[in-house]
Amino acid sequence: MVFGVDSPTDQQVSQAEFTLHVNGEEHAVRVDTRVTLLDVLRDRLGLTGTKKGCDQGACGACTVHVDGKRVLSCLTLAAQCQDRQVTTIEGVGDEETPHPLQSAFLQHDGFQCGYCTPGQIMSALALLEEGRAGSADEIREYMSGNICRCGAYQNIVSAIQQVAGDRGAAL
Ligand code: FES
Numbered sequence: 001m002v003f004g005v006d007s008p009t010d011q012q013v014s015q016a017e018f019t020l021h022v023n024g025e026e027h028a029v030r031v032d033t034r035v036t037l038l039d040v041l042r043d044r045l046g047l048t049g050t051k052k053g054c055d056q057g058a059c060g061a062c063t064v065h066v067d068g069k070r071v072l073s074c075l076t077l078a079a080q081c082q083d084r085q086v087t088t089i090e091g092v093g094d095e096e097t098p099h100p101l102q103s104a105f106l107q108h109d110g111f112q113c114g115y116c117t118p119g120q121i122m123s124a125l126a127l128l129e130e131g132r133a134g135s136a137d138e139i140r141e142y143m144s145g146n147i148c149r150c151g152a153y154q155n156i157v158s159a160i161q162q163v164a165g166d167r168g169a170a171l
Pocket residue numbers: 051052053054055056057058059060061062063072073074075
């Protein structure tokens with residue numbers, strides 16, 4: 001026997017109203033408390049640079065920073081991000097003023113289709129801040145949550161190594 005499950009009515013769905021801080025801008029949002037940060041970024045705020053791949057925490061395409069730490073936005077509730085600073089790929093750089101890591105990805109062909117690239121870059125930025133870019137093996141280990149179906153892994157590692165090396169030289 002199959003039991004039907006009634007959809008919750010609007011009254012039964014819990015809503016949250018708060019300010020979301022994204023890339024230095026404030027956004028007043030009112031959302032179902034079950035909505036993910038990924039869906040709010042893409043569907044409410046139009047920040048489609050953050051990609052939805054698996055939507056279940058397995059691919060890394062949705063990686064953003066919350067208070068400077070990398071998180072999977074498909075596994076993070078938007079309501080959890082109240083009073084926290086969210087950074088997406090749009091806040092990292094743009095065509096006119098790319099971040100050195102974005103330039104390095106271009107220089108080293110660190111992508112093909114580009115779908116995974118925003119997540120790769122957000123993870124790589126965090127990895128550099130975490131001081132975990134000491135060797136190619138270390139980079140591979142700490143980037144292992146970011147899947148690239150095009151197989152651009154070697155070039156991604158090269159791009160990160162270049163930026164890590166440039167930072168080391170600047171110290
Ligand atoms: Fe979030 Fe795949 S979309 S980990």
